[in-house]
Each structure stands twice: as structure tokens, then as C-alpha cells.
Amino acid sequence: MEERFSGVVLRRKDDGYDARPTMGEIGLNHFAPYLMNRLMARWNANMAEELKELDISTAKMRALAVLSVSSSVTINELSIFAVTEQSTMSRTLDSLETQGYIRRQPRPEDMRIRDVSITEEGRAAFEQVWPAMYDRLLQMFDGVEEAEYRMFISTLHKILHNIRKHEI
Amino acid sequence: MEERFSGVVLRRKDDGYDARPTMGEIGLNHFAPYLMNRLMARWNANMAEELKELDISTAKMRALAVLSVSSSVTINELSIFAVTEQSTMSRTLDSLETQGYIRRQPRPEDMRIRDVSITEEGRAAFEQVWPAMYDRLLQMFDGVEEAEYRMFISTLHKILHNIRKHEI
Numbered sequence: 001m002e003e004r005f006s007g008v009v010l011r012r013k014d015d016g017y018d019a020r021p022t023m024g025e026i027g028l029n030h031f032a033p034y035l036m037n038r039l040m041a042r043w044n045a046n047m048a049e050e051l052k053e054l055d056i057s058t059a060k061m062r063a064l065a066v067l068s069v070s071s072s073v074t075i076n077e078l079s080i081f082a083v084t085e086q087s088t089m090s091r092t093l094d095s096l097e098t099q100g101y102i103r104r105q106p107r108p109e110d111m112r113i114r115d116v117s118i119t120e121e122g123r124a125a126f127e128q129v130w131p132a133m134y135d136r137l138l139q140m141f142d143g144v145e146e147a148e149y150r151m152f153i154s155t156l157h158k159i160l161h162n163i164r165k166h167e168i
Numbered sequence: 169m170e171e172r173f174s175g176v177v178l179r180r181k182d183d184g185y186d187a188r189p190t191m192g193e194i195g196l197n198h199f200a201p202y203l204m205n206r207l208m209a210r211w212n213a214n215m216a217e218e219l220k221e222l223d224i225s226t227a228k229m230r231a232l233a234v235l236s237v238s239s240s241v242t243i244n245e246l247s248i249f250a251v252t253e254q255s256t257m258s259r260t261l262d263s264l265e266t267q268g269y270i271r272r273q274p275r276p277e278d279m280r281i282r283d284v285s286i287t288e289e290g291r292a293a294f295e296q297v298w299p300a301m302y303d304r305l306l307q308m309f310d311g312v313e314e315a316e317y318r319m320f321i322s323t324l325h326k327i328l329h330n331i332r333k334h335e336i
Contacts, residue, residue: 008314009305009314009317009318010305010306010309010312010313010314010317012306020298020299020302020303021302022298023233023236023237023294023298023301023302024236024237027237028233028234028237028249029321029325030321031305032305032308032309032317032320032321032324033208033211033301033304033305033308034233035321035324035325035328036204036207036208036211036324037208037211037212037251038248038249038251038328038332039204039324039327039328039331040201040204040205040208041251042328042331042332042333043201043204043205043331044205046331065191065196065202066196068191068192069191069192069195069196080206081196081206083205083206083209126191130188130190130191131188133191133201134188134189134191135188136201137177137178137199137200137201138178138180139330139331140200140201140327140330140331141178141200141326141327141330142326142330143326143330144178144323144326144327145178146176146177146178148319148323149177149178149200150177151316151319151320151323152200152319152320152323153177153197153198153200153203155312155316155319155320156200156203156204156207157197157203158309158310158311158312159207159308159309159312160203160206160207160210162307162308162309162310162311163207163210163211163214163307163308164206164210165210
């Protein structure tokens with residue numbers, strides 16, 4: 001399936017194209033969502049393996065990662081940023097609170113909202129995980145220069161803007 | 169979290185860097201796996217909604233997509249290409265066979281291997297799904313020119329090469 005494709009993938013009506021190409025014309029290897037699904041399945045499986053050794057779940061790692069760079073967030077925001085369902089995130093936070101890694105506090109302006117933030121212990125726990133994550137990032141982008149990485153990130157931001165459902 | 173980051177993300181030892189940056193220094197929005205996980209969660213949820221209306225599962229759609237561009241594949245290859253666990257793929261194929269969308273045949277050189285291929289009916293079924301997939305691709309890459317798309321695909325191929333576990 002390493003075929004070379006010389007046609008145009010993005011055939012927009014505004015650019016004068018009147019018919020969609022077929023999947024066969026484009027080829028799976030030029031269909032970005034296919035490649036990204038394969039990549040992320042592999043990345044997530046690799047990370048889950050590393051995390052197992054460190055005795056931490058994917059949801060916990062993701063929650064700590066998000067909280068380590070945010071002053072405080074709601075559980076709703078956290079479940080979006082951490083790509084984890086609210087019900088799972090809720091259980092994850094219970095467990096992280098018991099471990100002393102996070103705290104939840106009612107927001108002074110609106111007591112119905114509870115802000116989640118990371119503790120020093122939580123920060124230390126995430127620091128145990130981070131080297132594995134970062135080294136896998138370097139492995140993932142082996143052979144990719146910083147400039148290409150920045151263009152890649154820039155395209156990802158455009159896509160995220162196009163397809164996100166929430167305004168965050 | 170729309171911070172601007174001016175440092176170097178990929179700090180490789182070979183380039184003379186001796187310490188990893190922290191997650192906070194890079195920022196979530198410059199950590200590619202984070203962005204890709206968020207994107208693909210959104211893409212997969214959007215597609216699942218569209219497929220529900222067409223009364224087809226994600227696993228079936230993926231199997232038909234792969235088979236529509238392959239002459240024939242084994243169930244092992246199919247589960248990798250379609251990013252679907254073998255057990256799920258096995259059930260999916262049973263159901264697709266009952267619907268008359270695929271056929272399975274023992275390979276003449278090795279009767280233990282069964283090759284899966286798509287039927288004309290299966291091709292027609294995938295053609296019902298494809299317009300929704302393709303139009304969502306255009307939406308996803310709104311504001312991205314063909315040249316940028318090609319560079320994006322090229323980077324994805326490098327990553328896939330770096331992190332794949334199987335030689336396919």
C-alpha cells in the first residue's frame with residue numbers, strides 16, 4: 001500500500017472540482033484520518049505499556065498532564081482536554097484525590113462549580129511519567145527537524161479549530 | 169492555553185541538549201500526541217454519528233474502507249490497517265459475510281490462511297459511506313492548501329515508520 005499518488009486529494013467545489021475522488025483514487029496512505037488513527041492507536045498502546053510499569057492509568061496520566069500546565073480547571077474542561085469521558089474522569093479524580101495528587105475546591109463566585117488543581121505530590125507523580133512521554137515524543141519524530149515539527153503543529157491547530165465541538 | 173512558545177520542542181542529545189524540557193515549558197498545545205488524540209477523538213465521534221444514520225458500525229466502515237483499496241488481505245493485516253482488535257474484526261467479518269459484503273477464501277498456497285476480499289455489494293455499501301467521510305475530510309482541512317496537506321501527510325508517514333510495531 002505504498003502507492004504514489006499524484007492527483008489532488010482536497011478537491012473543493014470552490015476550486016472548481018465538481019466530483020469527489022474515490023477512496024481508491026486517493027489511497028489509504030493519503031487519507032490523513034486513517035494515518036492518524038493508526039498512529040495514535042500505536043502511541044496510546046505504547047504509552048499504556050510504559051504506564052503499566054509505573055503503575056498509573058492512562059486517564060490519570062492525562063489528568064495530571066493537563067493539570068500540571070493549568071492553574072485550575074473544571075471537570076468538564078478536564079475531560080475534554082484529557083480526551084476522557086466525564087464518568088471515567090470523575091472516578092479518576094476520586095482516586096487521584098485519595099492519593100493526594102489533586103484537590104477540588106468550590107469556586108468562590110459560583111459554589112456549584114468545583115475547580116480541580118494539582119498538588120505538589122501530584123506534580124512529583126507526573127514528573128515520574130514525563131521522561132517516558134518525552135522520550136517517546138523524540139522517538140516518534142525521529143528524522144523530523146524542529147521546523148517541520150512546527151509546521152506539523154500549525155496544521156494540527158488548524159484542524160482542531162475546524163473540527164472541535166466545544167469552544168475550548 | 170493558546171500560549172506562544174518560542175523554545176525548541178525536540179531537544180535531542182545528538183543536537184547538544186543535555187536536559188529534557190518540562191511539559192510546562194513545551195505546553196500542551198505544542199505536544200503533538202496531545203493534539204492528535206483530541207483531534208482523532210473528535211473525528212471518530214463525528215464519524216460514528218454519521219455512520220449511525222447510515223446504520224453501519226465504525227469497525228464495518230473501516231474494514232470496507234481497507235478492503236475497497238486492497239485486492240485481498242488476511243484478518244491479521246485487516247485488523248492492523250483498520251485499527252480494530254482481532255476479536256472485534258472477526259465478529260465484524262462474520263456479520264459482513266452474512267450481509268454479502270465480503271468473502272473469505274483459503275489461500276491456495278497455504279490453506280490455513282484465509283484471504284478476505286470485498287464483493288460488489290460491499291463496494292456499493294462503502295460508496296454509501298464515502299461521501300460523508302470525504303466531506304468531513306474537506307471540513308477537517310478547511311483553510312489548508314494541497315501543498316500543506318502533502319507536507320502533513322509526509323510527516324505522518326515518517327511518524328508511522330518510527331512507531332509502528334509491525335512491518336506493514
